[in-house]
Amino acid sequence: MAKALISIKDVHKEFKVEKGANVNALNGVSLDIEKNEFICVVGPSGCGKTTLLNIIAGLETYDSGAVTMHGETIVGPAPERGVIFQQYALFPWMTVRKNIEYGLKFIRKTEEVESTDASGKKVKTTKQRPYTKEEKHQLADHYIKMVNLTGFENSYPKALSGGMKQRVAIARGYALNPEVLLMDEPFGALDAQTRAQLQEDLLKTWEKEKKTVFFITHDVDEAVLLASRVVIMSARPGQIKEIVNIDLPYPRTQATKMEDSFIRYKNYVWDTVYKMYLEIPK
Amino acid sequence: MQQEQNKTKARKLKDFSDGSKRYRYTLMIVSIIGGFMLWALITMIPTINTFLASPKQVYGALISESLADGRYFKDISISLQRVLVGFGLAFICSIPVAFLMGWYPTVRNLVEPWIQFLRTIPPIALIPLVILAMGLGEPPKYTIIFVAAFLVMVVTIYQGVKEVDKTLIRAAYTFGASDKDLFFDIVIPASFPYILVGARLGMAASLTTLIAAELTGTTFGLGARIQGAQQFMDTSIVLLGIITIGIIGFVLDKILLLIEKKLTTWK
Numbered sequence A: 001m002a003k004a005l006i007s008i009k010d011v012h013k014e015f016k017v018e019k020g021a022n023v024n025a026l027n028g029v030s031l032d033i034e035k036n037e038f039i040c041v042v043g044p045s046g047c048g049k050t051t052l053l054n055i056i057a058g059l060e061t062y063d064s065g066a067v068t069m070h071g072e073t074i075v076g077p078a079p080e081r082g083v084i085f086q087q088y089a090l091f092p093w094m095t096v097r098k099n100i101e102y103g104l105k106f107i108r109k110t111e112e113v114e115s116t117d118a119s120g121k122k123v124k125t126t127k128q129r130p131y132t133k134e135e136k137h138q139l140a141d142h143y144i145k146m147v148n149l150t151g152f153e154n155s156y157p158k159a160l161s162g163g164m165k166q167r168v169a170i171a172r173g174y175a176l177n178p179e180v181l182l183m184d185e186p187f188g189a190l191d192a193q194t195r196a197q198l199q200e201d202l203l204k205t206w207e208k209e210k211k212t213v214f215f216i217t218h219d220v221d222e223a224v225l226l227a228s229r230v231v232i233m234s235a236r237p238g239q240i241k242e243i244v245n246i247d248l249p250y251p252r253t254q255a256t257k258m259e260d261s262f263i264r265y266k267n268y269v270w271d272t273v274y275k276m277y278l279e280i281p282k
Numbered sequence B: 001m002q003q004e005q006n007k008t009k010a011r012k013l014k015d016f017s018d019g020s021k022r023y024r025y026t027l028m029i030v031s032i033i034g035g036f037m038l039w040a041l042i043t044m045i046p047t048i049n050t051f052l053a054s055p056k057q058v059y060g061a062l063i064s065e066s067l068a069d070g071r072y073f074k075d076i077s078i079s080l081q082r083v084l085v086g087f088g089l090a091f092i093c094s095i096p097v098a099f100l101m102g103w104y105p106t107v108r109n110l111v112e113p114w115i116q117f118l119r120t121i122p123p124i125a126l127i128p129l130v131i132l133a134m135g136l137g138e139p140p141k142y143t144i145i146f147v148a149a150f151l152v153m154v155v156t157i158y159q160g161v162k163e164v165d166k167t168l169i170r171a172a173y174t175f176g177a178s179d180k181d182l183f184f185d186i187v188i189p190a191s192f193p194y195i196l197v198g199a200r201l202g203m204a205a206s207l208t209t210l211i212a213a214e215l216t217g218t219t220f221g222l223g224a225r226i227q228g229a230q231q232f233m234d235t236s237i238v239l240l241g242i243i244t245i246g247i248i249g250f251v252l253d254k255i256l257l258l259i260e261k262k263l264t265t266w267k
Helices: A049-057 A096-106 A133-146 A162-175 A192-209 A220-226 A254-258 A260-279 B002-007 B021-042 B055-066 B072-103 B105-119 B123-134 B139-162 B166-175 B179-214 B222-231 B235-263
Strands: A006-015 A023-033 A038-042 A064-069 A081-084 A108-116 A122-130 A180-184 A212-216 A229-234 A239-245
Touching: A006 A049, A023 A049, A023 A064, A023 A239, A038 A049, A038 A220, A049 A081, A049 A180, A049 A212, A081 A162, A081 B166, A096 A133, A096 A162, A096 B166, A096 B179, A133 A162, A162 A192, A192 A220, A192 A254, A212 A220, A220 A254, A220 A260, A229 A260, A239 A260, A254 A260, B021 B055, B055 B072, B055 B235, B072 B105, B072 B139, B072 B179, B072 B222, B072 B235, B105 B139, B123 B139, B123 B179, B139 B179, B166 B179, B179 B222, B179 B235, B222 B235
Parallel strands: A038 A212, A038 A229, A081 A180, A180 A212
Antiparallel strands: A006 A023, A006 A064, A108 A122, A229 A239
8 A cells, every 4th residue: 555645544533512412523534645636525514524624734633543644643733734724814914925924934945055074075965944035035926926916915914805815825825835735615705706716726726736635615516626536524423424536637627517527426426415414413 | 857856866774874074074063163152151151150160261270270380281291190100000011911811821710800800899999098008199199090001901902812813823833833933923913903902991091090099199180180179169270170181081092093003004
């Protein structure tokens, strides 16, 4: 078995409720996330998809099981796992540029340095150093351009629309160069047109920058359009019900949604999710 | 035809707007002039004039009190000094206390019951005790004002620290921020607006308490002046003192509001 980038093994998580029964958020969830994959997780609310994302992010603990990245247990948040939140989570007192540059303060740039050792031989060693001001500036410029926000560098988040805010959040996520991007319903609060455009932009960026993406959504259309694998989760208890490989070639665009094969996948995922939804006692 | 259309004019619906700028300013001027006229009119009634001086009398008091042998500016400067010292000390002390309470649950749980309890006591009630402890000089005035402003500011700023958007904290953690980074980079700027709101509330509390603190055990200051003039039935000076306090409060609040606007353009 090839070693997965992130490996989740038999993870259990219960939320303690003061009155009434405890909520079984995750009940034996196992999933391997391969490098450069685009995984979408769908499922009814309460299926624990956000909990799963938070556990991978290191923002939440779990009761039992194992979650590893590169074989090492995840013990807390780290810049190698970038998170993009539905509520954007931009710092309102920072401009667009400052929001993107802020996280760079915590990561180091790896550089090759050539030096001569005692015996007079030239050796190459890698050195880590903080980003300089200019480098931060350039990186911010690059990612602002990537998300089409040139001209808004010095705007505060309050002056931006929801779609623009989420673009800033995505640029911020990419600027830190994480190995995996964890996206928690990032387009959930946006209108249909903005959403469609951001989906295409995200696909383009993913094809260009080849990052592993773990994307949560409740929108089956969105999941099938973006994902190479769709993970369907069931609620109460939160479990993985099925994993569907989406064998549609990239690059995909909104036009992909018209294709018969897309519609077949979509109907299949939708049926599965909806049947589960009907089974949940309400 | 034209007339018919005019007849079916759209109904004006209540929208709770303030109206145009011109409309607002016109009404403000009308309100001020009208208020003064009403004041002048009712003080023409002799029975009312015995306890309420007319605008002309107050103006006369302003002139005589401002003269070289008057004490108007001395009263103002002494009162201002008391407010600024008491408020300033409270401001400096309330910020660290509020942040410690917001940051450390231990501090919060130890301190909060006392803050909440003391908050319900009007600081004026402490005056006798403070005078017994500190005598009649300036320190007891500073202390009373300090207590009043401090409690208001601690509660406001502490609420702000506690209510920092948790998503922002999670975001900072995912970047790799340490707890120290989190405190200085996120918690402090995020609670900044609350510090400014707290300062305005604290300033209002300082002024309220100032007058009470000056009613006993002092000869100078606006509160003392009002009290003294009352004993001589000099209602023009009483009213002058009251109006002066109102203006000082208004100006100080506007200054803080301006600082708030300047420092939180991002809001």
